[in-house]
Amino acid sequence: MRLYNTLAREKQEFVPVHPGEVRMYACGPTVYNYFHIGNARPFVLFDVLRRYLEYRGYKVTFVQNFTDIDDKMIRRAAEEGVTVRELADRFIGEYRKDAARLGIRPATHQPLATECMADILDLIGTLVAKGFAYETEDGVYFDTAKSEGYGKLSRFPLEDLEAGARVEICATKQHPTDFAVWKKKKEGEPSWPSPWGEGRPGWHIECSAMARRYLGETIDIHTGGQDLVFPHHENEIAQSEAASGKPFANFWLHNGFINVDNEKMSKSKGNFFTVRDILGTYDADVVRFFLLSSHYRSPVNFSAELLEAAGSALTRIRTCTSNLEFVAAAAPGTAGSEDAARAAEALASTGKDLRTAFLAGMDDDFNTADAIGTVFELVRAANTAAAVPGIPAGALRDALALLREICGVLGVACDEKAHVPADVAALVDQRAAARAAKDWKRSDGIRAEIRALGFDVKDTPQGQQVAPL
RNA sequence: GGCACCAUAGCCAAGAGGUAAGGCAGAGGUCUGCAAAACCUUUACGCCCCGGUUCAACUCCGGGUGGUGCCUCCA
Numbered sequence: 001m002r003l004y005n006t007l008a009r010e011k012q013e014f015v016p017v018h019p020g021e022v023r024m025y026a027c028g029p030t031v032y033n034y035f036h037i038g039n040a041r042p043f044v045l046f047d048v049l050r051r052y053l054e055y056r057g058y059k060v061t062f063v064q065n066f067t068d069i070d071d072k073m074i075r076r077a078a079e080e081g082v083t084v085r086e087l088a089d090r091f092i093g094e095y096r097k098d099a100a101r102l103g104i105r106p107a108t109h110q111p112l113a114t115e116c117m118a119d120i121l122d123l124i125g126t127l128v129a130k131g132f133a134y135e136t137e138d139g140v141y142f143d144t145a146k147s148e149g150y151g152k153l154s155r156f157p158l159e160d161l162e163a164g165a166r167v168e169i170c171a172t173k174q175h176p177t178d179f180a181v182w183k184k185k186k187e188g189e190p191s192w193p194s195p196w197g198e199g200r201p202g203w204h205i206e207c208s209a210m211a212r213r214y215l216g217e218t219i220d221i222h223t224g225g226q227d228l229v230f231p232h233h234e235n236e237i238a239q240s241e242a243a244s245g246k247p248f249a250n251f252w253l254h255n256g257f258i259n260v261d262n263e264k265m266s267k268s269k270g271n272f273f274t275v276r277d278i279l280g281t282y283d284a285d286v287v288r289f290f291l292l293s294s295h296y297r298s299p300v301n302f303s304a305e306l307l308e309a310a311g312s313a314l315t316r317i318r319t320c321t322s323n324l325e326f327v328a329a330a331a332p333g334t335a336g337s338e339d340a341a342r343a344a345e346a347l348a349s350t351g352k353d354l355r356t357a358f359l360a361g362m363d364d365d366f367n368t369a370d371a372i373g374t375v376f377e378l379v380r381a382a383n384t385a386a387a388v389p390g391i392p393a394g395a396l397r398d399a400l401a402l403l404r405e406i407c408g409v410l411g412v413a414c415d416e417k418a419h420v421p422a423d424v425a426a427l428v429d430q431r432a433a434a435r436a437a438k439d440w441k442r443s444d445g446i447r448a449e450i451r452a453l454g455f456d457v458k459d460t461p462q463g464q465q466v467a468p469l
Numbered sequence: 470g471g472c473a474c475c476a477u478a479g480c481c482a483a484g485a486g487g488u489a490a491g492g493c494a495g496a497g498g499u500c501u502g503c504a505a506a507a508c509c510u511u512u513a514c515g516c517c518c519c520g521g522u523u524c525a526a527c528u529c530c531g532g533g534u535g536g537u538g539c540c541u542c543c544a
Binding site: 009027029030035036038039040041042043045070071072154155156157159203223224225226227228229230231232254255256257258259262263264265266267268269293294295297298299300301305306308309310311312313316319320323357361367369370372373374375376377380383384386387435438440443444447456457458459460465467 | 471472473474475480481482483484490491492493494500501502503504505506507508536537538539540541542543544
């Protein structure tokens, strides 16, 4: 498998540190609000990467943190008149609800910053002891000048960062790019005891500490949005490598943004849509499918039209699975004709090719867009085969199994478990009788009744097929 | 100013030095009592523009143009 590594700015063959095992870390949400569709992209994307690695036989340990203490948390809690803890608990819960609906599997470990204080303090202690961090009146700062290769991920030269007028002037820092690993307590802020006095951790240090705690000093894959490359990931590298003297992460993967009218969606711009709101209108699987239908590093626009299109596309897949299921149920065990035998063979052969194509697509920087293309090719092949009279059930079931297998890796539900209520079933039976009597008027009338109950009925060579509207 | 990325049909979107996947929408057709679904055909002699390398480039190189992002909290 090849993955685009931001550190190298090219695709590289992925080789884990420990054979057969992958340790990956993803920066999780700061839990001060519902997350928006832009935040959802990496959650969904890297969930698929994890599923694919598992599908390929790796044992994956995946860590995603919750940032439950920082400036935004403090500010929002004050606005809402709740404690930071209460705010965090609430939105961790909300995160879990939305994530579950999007089919995002919980990470192996989901640590909270405030529950890893010992690890954080230990790491800061190491940095101070090794001379990589210094204490000032308002905190403990990482000394970027002492960090060899600082800027290697973002490729920002240190001098340019200094020259840029954007770096906040802070009298207590020795160097403009230095950053806080510990912030001393200000009035009214939550705090924890430390050798440098009461205070709270800086943002970057928590990820370094958690990754080290759960995954060790060198991890295989670290993921996040492109906007985290600098300064967040750059700083994580600096801290972790200063402390351990070893490479922090071998692969850095960064997803592109979701845009609205070609502009980055962000909380500060206010042009965002929360997942919670979107799920009020659209099926969660449609949202997930939409996110997977372009390559993870590309920017993608968000609009209702695009979600509609994704919905139609997903429906095509679902219609296929339910048709296969339906036709297979009535299909013979062995081919009913020469043509049927040939069709079965062709489908099996196409399926084999498409599985190979799926793997090739995913192996190439986990190209989900390409992989989805193979899904539709399989859909067409299966639909074609299903229309051949006498096609053996086994051939259809094999295609269905492959479809489910691929959709399973993508985490997209291709089966809609439609439960047909008794009243609808009774109407379907009545309609069958009307049709047998060629009473079309009555047949159409019953179909309208069934529609009114939220179900659609199709007439097929195998009889009536019922599905939710 | 520094550093990156992107530019493919009406829309979305893969892709590769050897002649453009797939989806949505549209058109025509087959099937059907009707409908739905499905299937078939059809929609880029061309992949922003100009040069160059090559037997061959949309795919590589150079230069433009346009757009986006990061450099500040941010997926």
